Amino acid sequence: MKLKFDILNRMRLLFPGKKKKRQPEHKRMHTDNRDVSQREADVKRTPLVADLEENLQRIASICGNSYDLNIMRFLAGPHEVNAALVFLDGMVNKDAINNLMRIVKIDTFKTGIKGVHKEELYQTLQKRLLTDENREAENMEDLYEGVSLGEAALLIDGTARAILYESKGWKSRALTEPESESIIRGPREGFTENIRDNTSLIRRRIRSPNLWMESMRVGSLTKTEVVVAYIKGLAGEEILGELRSRLERIDIDGVLESGVIEEFIDDAPYSLFPMIFRTERPDRVAANLLEGRVAVFTNGTPFVLVLPADFFMFLQAPDDYNEVWPIGSFIRFLRIISYIISIFLPGIYVSVLNFHPELLPTSLLLTIQQTREGVPFPVVAEIILMEAAFEILREAGIRLPRVIGPAISIVGALILGEAAIRAGIVSPGVVIIVAFTAIASFSTPTFSQAIAARILRFGVIFLGALIGLLGIQFAFLVLIIHLVSLRSFGYPFMAPLGPLIWRDLKDALFRSFWWKQVYRPTLLGFREPKRQPAGQGPHTPAEKKQSMQNRGKGK
Amino acid sequence: MSAIISFFSSAALVFIIVRLTLAFPGKSLVQYSQELLGGFMGKLLSSFYLLLFLFMAGTDLRIYGEVIKTSFLPETPLVVTMAIMVLISVMVVFSGLEPLGRCADIIFPLFLLTILASLFFPLLYADFGNLQPVLARGWSPVLLASVTPTTITAQYTNLTMLAPSVQEPRKSLMKAAMWSLLGSSAVLLFFIIAVIAVLGPSEGFRATFPVFKMIRSISISAFLERIEALTIFPWGMGLFVNLSLNLYSGSKGLSQVFGLTDNRSLILPMAVIWVAFSFQGYKDSFEVLQFFNPLFHFAGFYFFLTVPLIVLWTAYLLKKPRQKQPQDKTKEKR
Numbered sequence: 068m069k070l071k072f073d074i075l076n077r078m079r080l081l082f083p084g085k086k087k088k089r090q091p092e093h094k095r096m097h098t099d100n101r102d103v104s105q106r107e108a109d110v111k112r113t114p115l116v117a118d119l120e121e122n123l124q125r126i127a128s129i130c131g132n133s134y135d136l137n138i139m140r141f142l143a144g145p146h147e148v149n150a151a152l153v154f155l156d157g158m159v160n161k162d163a164i165n166n167l168m169r170i171v172k173i174d175t176f177k178t179g180i181k182g183v184h185k186e187e188l189y190q191t192l193q194k195r196l197l198t199d200e201n202r203e204a205e206n207m208e209d210l211y212e213g214v215s216l217g218e219a220a221l222l223i224d225g226t227a228r229a230i231l232y233e234s235k236g237w238k239s240r241a242l243t244e245p246e247s248e249s250i251i252r253g254p255r256e257g258f259t260e261n262i263r264d265n266t267s268l269i270r271r272r273i274r275s276p277n278l279w280m281e282s283m284r285v286g287s288l289t290k291t292e293v294v295v296a297y298i299k300g301l302a303g304e305e306i307l308g309e310l311r312s313r314l315e316r317i318d319i320d321g322v323l324e325s326g327v328i329e330e331f332i333d334d335a336p337y338s339l340f341p342m343i344f345r346t347e348r349p350d351r352v353a354a355n356l357l358e359g360r361v362a363v364f365t366n367g368t369p370f371v372l373v374l375p376a377d378f379f380m381f382l383q384a385p386d387d388y389n390e391v392w393p394i395g396s397f398i399r400f401l402r403i404i405s406y407i408i409s410i411f412l413p414g415i416y417v418s419v420l421n422f423h424p425e426l427l428p429t430s431l432l433l434t435i436q437q438t439r440e441g442v443p444f445p446v447v448a449e450i451i452l453m454e455a456a457f458e459i460l461r462e463a464g465i466r467l468p469r470v471i472g473p474a475i476s477i478v479g480a481l482i483l484g485e486a487a488i489r490a491g492i493v494s495p496g497v498v499i500i501v502a503f504t505a506i507a508s509f510s511t512p513t514f515s516q517a518i519a520a521r522i523l524r525f526g527v528i529f530l531g532a533l534i535g536l537l538g539i540q541f542a543f544l545v546l547i548i549h550l551v552s553l554r555s556f557g558y559p560f561m562a563p564l565g566p567l568i569w570r571d572l573k574d575a576l577f578r579s580f581w582w583k584q585v586y587r588p589t590l591l592g593f594r595e596p597k598r599q600p601a602g603q604g605p606h607t608p609a610e611k612k613q614s615m616q617n618r619g620k621g622k
Numbered sequence: 623m624s625a626i627i628s629f630f631s632s633a634a635l636v637f638i639i640v641r642l643t644l645a646f647p648g649k650s651l652v653q654y655s656q657e658l659l660g661g662f663m664g665k666l667l668s669s670f671y672l673l674l675f676l677f678m679a680g681t682d683l684r685i686y687g688e689v690i691k692t693s694f695l696p697e698t699p700l701v702v703t704m705a706i707m708v709l710i711s712v713m714v715v716f717s718g719l720e721p722l723g724r725c726a727d728i729i730f731p732l733f734l735l736t737i738l739a740s741l742f743f744p745l746l747y748a749d750f751g752n753l754q755p756v757l758a759r760g761w762s763p764v765l766l767a768s769v770t771p772t773t774i775t776a777q778y779t780n781l782t783m784l785a786p787s788v789q790e791p792r793k794s795l796m797k798a799a800m801w802s803l804l805g806s807s808a809v810l811l812f813f814i815i816a817v818i819a820v821l822g823p824s825e826g827f828r829a830t831f832p833v834f835k836m837i838r839s840i841s842i843s844a845f846l847e848r849i850e851a852l853t854i855f856p857w858g859m860g861l862f863v864n865l866s867l868n869l870y871s872g873s874k875g876l877s878q879v880f881g882l883t884d885n886r887s888l889i890l891p892m893a894v895i896w897v898a899f900s901f902q903g904y905k906d907s908f909e910v911l912q913f914f915n916p917l918f919h920f921a922g923f924y925f926f927l928t929v930p931l932i933v934l935w936t937a938y939l940l941k942k943p944r945q946k947q948p949q950d951k952t953k954e955k956r
Contacts, residue, residue, distance in 0.1 A: 423694060535695055537703060540855050544710045544725075544862055551724040552717040565724040 107287065113207040119149050119224035125207060126153055143171050144188045149224040153210075158217035160236025167219060167232050170195060189226040196221075200233035212290070239264065245347030245369065248512065252389040257347045258369035262292050265364050265371065268349035269296060273356060277301075283314060285328065289321040292366040293328065296352075301359045301594055306375060306556045310361060325365040325372050332374075335553050339519040342555040344376035351385055359592040375558035375591070378550060378565075379575040381516035382406055387578050396577035402510055403576065409508035409520045410546070413450050414527030414539050416500045420446045422535030439494045447532040449493045451525070453501040456483065458521065461505075562590055580604065665879050672875045676892075679868035680900035683707060686861050687900070689854065701901060707858070708893045711866035715873065715889050722866055729859045736856040869893065 101109065110129055115122055123138060130136045135156040143150040150171065154164065171192060197203065201218075204210040205228050210220050213231035221230040242264065245257030258265045266280060281295045293314065297307060313332040322328060325345060334342045346352060347369045352362045355373045363372040373380075382402045387395040424432050442449065460479040467475055484502075487493045504524070511517035523546065530538030553560035563571030571588050573579040582603040586596050687704045695703065714722050873888040 534698060534702065534706070536855065537690065537695060537698075537706060537858075540858050541706050541710060544859060545713065547725050547728055548710065548714045548717065548721060551728065552721040559724070561724060561728070564728055567727040567730075 103288070110211065111206075111208045115204070115206055115210065115222075115227045115229060117225055117227045119151060119222055122222055122229075123151055123153075126210070129207060129211065141168075141172065143223065146188075148188050151222045152219050153214060153222065153229075154219040154234065155214055155217070158215075158237050159219055159234040160217075163232070163234030163236060164219055167196075167221070167234065171221065186225055189223045189228070192221070192223070193230065196230050196232060202231045204229045204231050215290075242268070247514065248346060248348055248351075248384075250348075250385050250389075253385045254348075254350050256349055258349060258371060260367050260369060262294060262364050262366035265349070265369070266294055266296065269353055269356070269362070272349060272353040273298070278356070281311075285314065285317050285319070286322040287318070287320050289323065291322040293322070294364040296356065296362045296364060298356050298359070301357075301592060302361050303359065303591070303594065306361060306558070309556055310363070310374070314363075322365060322367075324368045325363065325370045328363065328365055329372055334555050338549070338553060339522055340378070340550070340553065340560070341381070341513070341515040341519070342374075342376060342553065342560070344373040344380050344513075345370045345515075346373060347371070348385060354388070355380075357598075358587055359594070375555035376560070377555065377558065377562050378560055379403075381513040382511065384512045388581075392578055392580050396579075400577055402512070405507035405510045406516075406520060409504055409511065409517070410523050411527055411539060411543070412504050412507070413454060413500055413524060414531035414542065415536070416496075417446050417450055417528055418531035418535040418539055421532060435494075435496050438496055441491045442494045443492070446497070447528065449497045450501065450528055453487075453493055453497055454504075454524065454528070457501055457505050558590055563588070566590075668875060668879060672872055672879070675868045675872040675875070676896065676899060679865050679872070680896055682861055682864055683896065684900040686858060690858075693854070701897065704897050704900060707862060707865060708869075708897055710862055711869050712889055712893045714862075714866045715869045716886060719870060722863070722870060725866075726863045729856075729863055732856050733860045869896075 106129075113125055113129070123140075126138070127136070137152075137154050137156045139152040141150055141152070142148065152164070152167070193203070202209075202213065204213055204220065210229050210231070214220050217235035217237055218231040219234045221232055239261040240259045242256045242259060244255045248257075256268060258268065270278065275298070277299045279297055279299045283293050283295070284290045285293045295307070295310060295314070310332065314328070317328065317331045319327065319331070329341075329343050329345065330336065332343070344355075352371050352373060356362060360373055360375065363374070365372070383399060384402070387399045389395075390398075419426055420435070427435070439446075444452070456479075460475065460483075463479070464472060464475050484498055488495050488498060508517050508520055511520065523542075527539060527542045530542045532538075534541070550561050551559075551565045559565050562568060563575050568589050570586055574584060574588070582599070585599055585601045586592070587598050589596065592598070683704050686707065687700045690703050691698070691700055714725060869889065869892065873886075873892055876888050876892070877884065
């Protein structure tokens with residue numbers, strides 16, 4: 068009853084002139100015109116009191132009698148003390164709740180405590196229940212935080228505290244293979260939306276106590292759990308300090324995806340290129356942690372941020388490492404080449420046809436010119452038309468439900484392309500170029516990096532159409548200047564090519580033997596540069612004998 | 623032959639330049655010339671160098687523009703080509719020395735690859751009989767011809783502006799300078815050999831751009847007949863590095879002469895002056911080629927390069943005894 072007066076009093080303070088009549092509870096809730104941030108602040112201010120009834124009323128008024136808020140009242144102990152269990156339906160495991168009830172209702176009798184008072188009952192339960200999983204809440208904020216995480220709050224009359232009983236039991240997705248990063252060889256597990264599952268996936272891979280995880284809350288309403296994971300003593304403290312300060316600076320109402328965080332802590336927000344790597348694959352996160360990078364987990368999304376990132380990270384795939392090195396090197400090199408193609412090829416085609424036809428072998432030039440006969444548009448218009456059509460097609464293909472997906476590819480690729488050529492609107496050469504570019508850009512493993520290339524492509528086409536190959540060169544140099552001046556958390560984006568680091572090139576442009584990668588990336592793992600002892604490659608038996616002898620001598 | 627001679631003469635020059643720079647760690651040429659010669663004289667002398675930067679860059683730019691014009695874009699105005707190159711340089715100098723160095727890091731392998739390729743393919747057509755009469759006309763034309771490459775060493779004066787930003791100048795600077803000199807001399811030598819071997823001495827002498835002509839004469843099978851574009855664009859990128867280096871040195875030096883804290887405000891005006899200079903400085907491509915005439919060098923360019931250096935060097939030697947004691951102390955500390 069006190070609570071009602073409390074709120075009424077507060078309203079009187081807000082509107083000193085009017086004296087409002089007491090209204091029934093459901094009506095009062097609608098007339099309560101505090102806005103969200105004030106309500107949140109009020110929750111922080113509200114303490115727990117000794118009176119159970121009032122506590123329950125406060126909870127009910129904070130949550131607005133939400134339909135999934137479950138308040139179980141019962142009598143506990145031989146003296147039949149009033150008690151209540153508060154939890155959110157659907158967030159808790161019913162077995163855990165039953166277990167708790169068993170402890171509270173039966174075990175209190177079993178242990179032979181008879182004639183206990185209210186406070187003593189609470190203390191007994193406290194001793195019984197307070198393990199490392201269960202916590203105590205002393206105010207409304209802690210209490211609701213626990214309840215919203217799926218814990219059950221046990222309130223007992225006469226005590227101004229509550230026990231938060233760990234009973235999380237919401238439905239989460241199974242660990243399936245990540246769809247955005249498919250591989251041929253490697254672990255099939257992917258992250259899920261549950262942050263605990265995600266961090267445990269990393270814990271399972273790196274069993275060192277030096278894998279540290281710092282937790283923080285971001286978002287004033289969503290209060291999203293964000294975990295910074297790194298290997299202590301390997302990750303640069305400067306990077307960590309910078310990351311922490313940037314994360315703490317975020318003040319937003321909600322974080323629903325790691326993309327929000329990414330944009331807040333991005334180094335170059337105006338750049339097309341992503342400055343922070345994201346992945347769904349625990350094995351990639353683990354590998355990057357081992358190199359001295361830092362991972363940022365966000366609750367509610369399978370995408371984990373990895374930073375600092377460099378250009379070549381986005382062109383790497385786990386297969387590079389899992390296959391033997393010649394294959395790994397080949398496919399990686401292929402990807403880099405095709406990335407360059409996906410930016411420059413259409414522009415080069417336009418500029419060569421428009422300005423430098425003499426560069427083509429005569430027979431090829433004649434063939435192209437023949438097929439272009441009767442096409443009403445200049446080459447630029449043709450290419451831009453087709454590129455735009457392709458981009459729309461690609462976007463439509465992603466958004467469509469999977470059932471009608473194939474239909475788009477048939478209509479778009481086959482019918483549209485074929486008909487456009489037949490009708491003489493575009494020339495086959497342009498279609499070949501556009502299709503090849505599209506395939507090349509699909510070989511980029513990271514979507515955001517590929518998109519950057521697609522947008523740049525239009526600029527290159529434009530410049531190529533304007534001043535020929537000189538424009539292409541211009542675009543190339545501008546691109547290099549831009550890439551080279553980027554930094555991700557102080558780490559140069561084009562490393563190890565931008566600042567040329569010979570030692571690191573073996574894992575950037577191509578991949579050398581695992582046993583030859585003795586050192587970590589120079590600028591990342593500088594705290595402990597050596598990854599493994601050298602000379603672990605295969606030996607002939609004679610060599611092995613000799614090295615054994617040498618080892619013996621050393622001892 | 624003249625390439626080899628020029629290597630030694632330019633090595634001497636570079637040696638002087640680098641030693642001078644090392645004697646004043648953390649200071650650029652503009653700063654220490656003021657220290658050596660006093661304020662006004664120092665500024666006057668260093669403005670010689672700034673003119674040198676302007677001159678070198680302007681000439682390079684013009685040559686590039688002419689090559690592009692004659693071979694690729696005959697209808698595009700020269701100004702456009704040059705303005706584009708300078709624009710990129712302005713961009714990179716605006717973002718600072720570090721991106722510039724990294725650009726060079728990325729471009730260099732491309733550049734090297736093209737040089738090697740354009741040296742390798744002509745070998746298929748080379749007739750080494752063309753090289754036969756060595757020293758047929760005595761030493762004097764050889765010596766005279768070695769002057770031009772030597773003055774191109776003037777590029778190394780850029781080092782004096784870069785040195786303050788180098789982390790451990792004592793270790794790296796001399797080594798880097800000498801290696802690059804050796805490399806460029808070798809490239810020059812091989813190109814001369816290749817040009818004479820492929821085109822023959824008389825034709826090689828007459829051509830406007832001999833190397834370019836040589837590459838143009840190559841065709842790899844019937845399909846790849848005109849690969850000169852593949853060489854000219856990496857060259858353009860090398861030129862871009864060269865230009866932006868000059869622009870950096872020039873703007874940095876000018877800002878130091880006038881005592882400005884930031885060189886960025888000077889970049890754009892300087893770039894505009896450059897384009898104007900390289901556009902107005904020469905009437906046509908033949909006048910540009912006069913640049914490579916040794917006599918022309920003796921008259922003006924050589925003076926610009928060597929005389930101030932000699933002045934500085936003597937001033938340095940004269941002042942040395944007085945400065946010796948504190949310098950020794952710092953050495954002992956290390």
